[in-house]
Amino acid sequence: MELLLFPRYFLLISSLLVLCSLPLSQSGDAEALLALKSSIDPSNSLPWPQGSDFCQWQGIRECIRGRVTKLVAEHFNLSGTLDEKSLNELDQLRVLSFKANSISGEIRNISGLTNLKSLFLNDNQFSGGFPSSITDLHRLKVIVLSGNQISGEIPSSLFKLQRLYILYLQDNRFTGQIPPLNQTSLRFFNVSTNKLSGEIPITAALIRFNSSSFSNNLNLCGKQLGNPCSSPNSQITVPPASSSSSSSKHSRRVQLIKIIAGTIGGFVLLLITLCLLWVACKNCRRRRKAGDFMSKEVGIEGNVAGGGGEGSGAAPNGRDGNNGLKQGGFSWEGEGLGSLVFLGAADQHMTYALEDLLKASAETLGRGTIGSTYKAVMQSGFIVTVKRLKDSKYPRLEEFRRQMDVLGLLRHPNLVPLRAYFQAKEERLLVYDYFPNGSLFSLIHGTRGSSGGKPLHWTSCLKIAEDLAAGLVYLHQTLGITHGNLKSSNVLLGSDFESCLTDYGLMSFRDPESVEETSVSSLFYRAPECRDPWKPFTQQSDAYSFGVLLLELLTGKTPFLDLVQEHGADIPRWVRSVREEEMESGDDPSSGNETAEEKLGALLNIAMACVSLAPESRPVMSEVLRMIRDARVEAQVSSNSSDHSPGRWSDTVQSLPREEHLGI
Structure with a gap:
């Protein structure tokens, strides 16, 4: 009997000790x-x-x-x-x-x-x-x-x-x-x-x-x-001259060295000048023969190579100029040039003609699922972005014209406007505004030459999320258009660093039989039901891509290279596993500011709802936009000056000092 009562007494005493210790x-x-x-x-x-x-x-x-x-x-x-x-x-x-x-x-x-x-x-x-x-x-x-x-x-x-x-x-x-x-x-x-x-x-x-x-x-x-640090062995000490004779010999030796060095230097300079003239003449001849982006060559493999992608922003390495990428003029030889058709109401963006575009210098920005993207600098200094569709057989001329007329009507602060198009016998070209501030991919992950992007402040994450959701709601509700190719390299930053969608409504132009149709980066943004090239894109699949992009924004991880190499999983599965580990371990993941944690947590919950495996379980984008706006309103009310958290959710990014929100 005493043995049976012992556990009860032990439990009672333990409870009293806990209560007393508090x-x-x-x-x-x-x-x-x-x-x-x-x-x-x-x-x-x-x-x-x-x-x-x-x-x-x-x-x-x-x-x-x-x-x-x-x-x-x-x-x-x-x-x-x-x-x-x-x-x-x-x-x-x-x-x-x-x-x-x-x-x-x-x-x-x-x-x-x-x-x-x-x-x-x-x-x-x-x-x-x-x-x-x-x-x-x-x-x-x-x-x-x-x-x-x-x-x-x-x-x-x-x-x-x-x-x-x-x-x-x-x-x-x-x-x-x-x-x-x-x-x-x-x-x-x-x-x-x-x-x-x-x-x-x-x-x-x-x-x-x-x-x-x-x-x-x-x-x-x-x-x-x-x-660079000077090596101790490279230091040379010159002893003082012992006599006027040695000084004279030293002086003559110095003069002789100067004469020889000057002769050699002049010869080398002449040789370099001749080489530069030869290279310039060669480039001139090449440019006259075919100086356009009709060549099959492109500079880089957009997204996977480090953030170039398909968008109409600045060059992937963040610099204008050649930078190792192909550069030349736009020129077509032969018949059937067609015409440059402007879309929407006439404005200052349409003060150029087909001839100006053909004479423009072209710099390759990237290649992606739909085609190649170029920065075109006209002789007047005006800059546009030109996208050359990969498969000239898709669609037919009349179908292409109808689709362009529809896309050309779309005007929204969070869409990159389509300004004009060109079609000829074997060509489909789209003309967009040029966005010098680059893409969201570069903002998150840094440019090719940098060491990575900075963690964004949580207010910036909310603003970017609202911009993207507003653009998608406009596409879905205006004419029922799906984006179909949403990813961070297809989000460009405007003059006020607003986020703008590009490459929307173009996935109907792809050739489903093309082996190279899907790039690695695009695949990880796509909903599971749309990874078969024959399956159509839907508004639910856009919601899934939005969720993946939001997780990329919050974690700072690329949905392709980082996670596949480090964890062998895509970004939704990785985030689910990390959240489960945090819940099981009971470790305090706080960052020093409850407001930031709440808002990041709200965005994370929205993202995880969007990446639900069942399409019918995903929220519509109008509901997503409402939830994000509610979170922004609450953030503005509850924000305080002692916020130490940036807008990045990760098991390794905790307790950071306040970061500037990059002008957003």
């Missing part, structure tokens, strides 16, 4: 906070009334089960020193920020903050060396110590922080060399305006950062600064 932990955190306040707040700027619920105190952003998890006391004019003993008692802190105060002294030991993920101590008056105890906080992802008076070397023990995402140490007094950090998670790094010296290590983590991350360190050199 007020004790609450009291412990309150006492620790008040002790901390007495050390950092001699002017009593923090309004923390003793005896009240400390979870409601200003600067306490979050409490979980009666313990403080987020302490953000910024711009309070705090001017004391850190009491490490009381601070270490707050061992459940995930986010700690004393940014923009006047706290001084050394940061000695904060090793008790074992759950800390984000540390913001920037813009204070901290001194002493780098706090070595920080490198023992294995969960730490964000370290921001910029704008202080910290000196000494940057410790190599930072290697231990394998989750490190942000390291900002600029505007301090650090000396010595930069340790060869190699964490693949490191995405933000700055050690500028210190007293560092030596060569910048060339590691996979550090090579991605440009000169702005290392500037204003007088004795620093390296590839990232464009200032």
Whole structure:
């Protein structure tokens, strides 16, 4: 009988112990906070009334089960020193920020903050060396110590922080060399305006950062600064001349060397000039023979090669000019030229003729599912984008004309307008406005020459999502048109960085029997029911593509290369698996700001509804647009100045400092 009663007694005692421990932990955190306040707040700027619920105190952003998890006391004019003993008692802190105060002294030991993920101590008056105890906080992802008076070397023990995402140490007094950090998670790094010296290590983590991350360190050199370090062996010392005779011999030798060098240099210069003239003449002859995009050659494989794609934006590498891509004039020889037909009401966009277009220089922007895209610069300086359809047999002339008349009527702030078309015997050309700000793909992932795109602020994600949804609703509801080829490279950025859809309504021109009809990138955006080339595109399949694009926006992952190579899954399956893992692990995925998490969570839920495998389960785009607008309204009401989260949802992108929203 006693054995049967023992488990009940044990359960009762355990429950009493848990209940008793709750007020004790609450009291412990309150006492620790008040002790901390007495050390950092001699002017009593923090309004923390003793005896009240400390979870409601200003600067306490979050409490979980009666313990403080987020302490953000910024711009309070705090001017004391850190009491490490009381601070270490707050061992459940995930986010700690004393940014923009006047706290001084050394940061000695904060090793008790074992759950800390984000540390913001920037813009204070901290001194002493780098706090070595920080490198023992294995969960730490964000370290921001910029704008202080910290000196000494940057410790190599930072290697231990394998989750490190942000390291900002600029505007301090650090000396010595930069340790060869190699964490693949490191995405933000700055050690500028210190007293560092030596060569910048060339590691996979550090090579991605440009000169702005290392500037204003007088004795620093390296590839990232464009200032190669001189080798000690290359230094040559010249002994002083022992007599006037040796000086004279040395002078004659120098003169002889100058004469020989000048002769060789002149010969080399002449040779280079002749080569350039030969190349120019050769290009001239080639351009006269056939200088257009009638050639079958194109520059790159659009989307998979790094963000060019099919859209009518800037070149994939973000620069105008040749850049290794084919360049020439538009010219057709033979009969049956046809005519250039303008669409919509006459306006300033139609101040050119077919002859102007034929004489324009052409630069290949990319090749995709529908055809090749070119930037055309006319002699007047006016720029348009020209798309040459891949399969000239599809559709027939009359069918093509009717479709163009329909698409030419569409005018919406979130659509790239179709301005004109040209058709001849074997040609179908479409003329669009040129968008120099490039594509959404480049905004998210960066251009070919860059190290990747920046995480977008969550307000930007909401704005982009609303723009795209509004454009799709207009297509669906105006004339019942489906896009059929929605992806980030087919979203271009307007003059105010508004998102505009291009390549809409063209999928009926594809040849379903063509082996090369579907590019790899397009396939991962398509709904499962439309991956068979014979299956028609529907408004439900557009909703699926919109969901994939939204997941790309929120995660920063390309739906094709990144996930297939790293995880062997497409983006919807990967996101589902990550969410399930987070729910099972119970790990706190918070980023330091509830507003950002709520809005990103709302967008994520919308995206996951759109990528439902069953077409009938997906919401219509008008309902999607309504949900996004509701989220934007709530965001504007609940937004505050202490937002630390960008708009990127991922298990590795957490607790970031506020990012600018790129003018959107």
